Amino acid sequence: MKVALLSDCYLPRLGGIEVQVHDLAGWLRRAGHEVEVFTATPGRAGERHGAVELVDGVPVHHLALRLPGDLPVNPWAPPELRRRLLAGRFDVAHVHMGVVSPFARDAVDVALAAEVPTAVTWHCVLDAMERVLAVSGRVRRWAGRGVALSAVSRMAARPLQRLAPDARVTVLPNGIDVDRWRSSTAATVLGPQGHCGTDGAGGTGGAGGAGGADVAGGEPVRFVTAMRLARRKRAVPLARVARRVDDLVGDENNWGIEVFGEGPQRGLVQAYLRTHGLTDRVLLRGRVSRDELLESYQGATAYVSPTVLEAFGIAALEARAAGLPVVGRRGSGVEEFVEDGVTGLLAGGDRELAAHLATLVLDPGARHRLRQASRATPPTQSWPTVVGMVEAEYARAGRLARRRRT
Known part of the structure; x- marks a missing residue:
């Protein structure tokens, strides 16, 4: 399976989502999948404007602008992102959301427009953002268009379930070695x-x-x-x-x-x-x-x-x-x-x-x-187990996309 992982933030920035997406890319490769990462974060040598960097064997597309503090924001990324998703012929797009994720939000819309089966995982507690998303109706619309919704815990999944009551929100935990x-x-x-x-x-x-x-x-x-x-x-x-x-x-x-x-x-x-x-x-x-x-x-x-x-x-x-x-x-x-x-x-x-x-x-x-x-009693969230759950979520995204098309 060819997988596109999309996230506002990625290495060399350090944080929970950055490290988790990097590790997921590596473990998906171990499982035999082809993986590429798309991010609004500049690379280790300042790669921007679509430059591709190889990080631990994974191509990383840095759709980043030159902004103060290297902010991972690029409102002009969607056309180029769409072109690359179509050219790459990806089987699934897996978008990773934080509290405020403008690049990831655009990535969902781009993947849907490109008719790529799409999975979205929230790594955050929505808190006050739940009201904003409720007013915008964005999460409900995504669910209606066949997006497979997930969150990293039951606690994080509950507000998403309220935002999209007719959809199933999967718990897709983070993984560790x-x-x-x-x-x-x-x-x-x-x-x-x-x-x-x-x-x-x-x-x-x-x-x-x-x-x-x-x-x-x-x-x-x-x-x-x-x-x-x-x-x-x-x-x-x-x-x-x-x-x-x-x-x-x-x-x-x-x-x-x-x-x-x-x-x-x-x-x-x-x-x-x-x-x-x-x-x-x-x-x-x-x-x-x-x-x-x-x-x-x-x-x-x-x-x-x-x-x-x-x-x-x-x-x-x-x-x-x-x-x-x-x-x-x-x-x-x-x-x-x-x-x-x-x-x-x-x-x-x-x-x-x-x-x-x-x-x-x-x-x-x-x-x-x-x-x-x-x-x-070691925890069950080991990477081999989590990768199996991720693969099941990708299969669900494919089924939802096919159902939507027909």
Whole structure:
């Protein structure tokens, strides 16, 4: 099958959709499909205006303009995109949507006009955009024209189902290389030893620092999270949760949270931590590689996901695959791969989130049970499984297109 993947954003930009579409392209090629990517993002060497770059064996068409900040916007792309889709004789067009995706939105209309079977996957929580889309009627019209609609989680699918009540919205989860992330569990010791090599510290000990030892249990109590330090990811509320945990567990218990990632709210988070004396509890590690992140998970107690408007949570899924229980929010995308009380703990609000973390600091038995269950039950969202679901969605797009034509 010849597949066109279309997305506003792609590498070298870094983000959930960019990485996910790149990885999907690679795994589709492994499955024997021919794949090309179309994007409004400039290439690694600044490729624009339709230049084609080969990225990991996949041709990438950079239909990008020269704009401030390399914004992935090109309102003049549709004619050239239509020409290339027709010339390429693609069997299916798979469009990937974010919250605001002008290129992807145009790509759906172009693919339909070119009579290419079309699948559209939303990677976002619509939130306020649901009302805008309801007024425009765009999603309903797409469904009526034979587009196969999907979202990465049940939470993300619900508003789409409201927008297109007569259509079927499939849940098409993000995928990860489960075997790669699980390779760290073999080196992870269930006892008191721990390891954190991402900052060059060489260990988890140290009085008052993240990764200290709980007096009662004698094992490291080190929470980790990987997130963009931005308002939508709730970086500052996470610092507030840490303050409440500190109040709940007392000074006699050493514990900490290591935060991996960068973002515009780093300064606000640092200021809050300094003001409330939490700089030894919450450590901002900055951006690290996937390998460094995997290494940091060895010996960690749990992964923390404070985000509410999280359509899926790839970083949390990777932590689950590495054998970590996930402490997150109910109603977010982490519910797709976290069973409350078994492979993690889900909270209805930040106070309950802090209470769950405090429980894990104070109760070695709870930590042990959750980690054992998480390591024993790997998540099902492995790439081979997800590719099979994607192929089924492409077949559905073909059936809908044929039905529409006849």
